[in-house]
Amino acid sequence: MNRVDVYQLIDNERAYQDTKSLGTNSNFTVGEELVLLKSYLDLAFNAWTHNAGDVKALEEVRKVAAIAVRCMEHHPTPNR
Numbered sequence: 235m236n237r238v239d240v241y242q243l244i245d246n247e248r249a250y251q252d253t254k255s256l257g258t259n260s261n262f263t264v265g266e267e268l269v270l271l272k273s274y275l276d277l278a279f280n281a282w283t284h285n286a287g288d289v290k291a292l293e294e295v296r297k298v299a300a301i302a303v304r305c306m307e308h309h310p311t312p313n314r
Contacts, residue, residue: 243296243299244296244299244300244303247296247297247299247300248300248303248304250300251300251301251304261308262305262308264305264309267301267302267304267305267308267309268305270301271298271301271302271305274294274297274298274301275294275298277294277297278291278292278294278295278298279291281293281294
């Protein structure tokens with residue numbers, strides 16, 4: 235999978251988040267976003283541990299990536 239396709243997956247997940255209560259109107263602090271990231275990363279670990287193959291874990295990784303993007307959308311992030 236190339237980077238453009240990966241970014242499209244993340245963008246689609248962000249669009250989905252925007253339809254839920256965790257969308258664009260959220261006012262999560264950076265700390266709260268970090269808690270959500272850890273929670274969904276834990277789900278990814280559990281999905282990988284308890285399911286054959288990588289698909290279920292990667293579904294959670296997609297969510298983690300989108301949560302990280304949302305955090306950077308809502309909080310100024312320094313450039314490298």
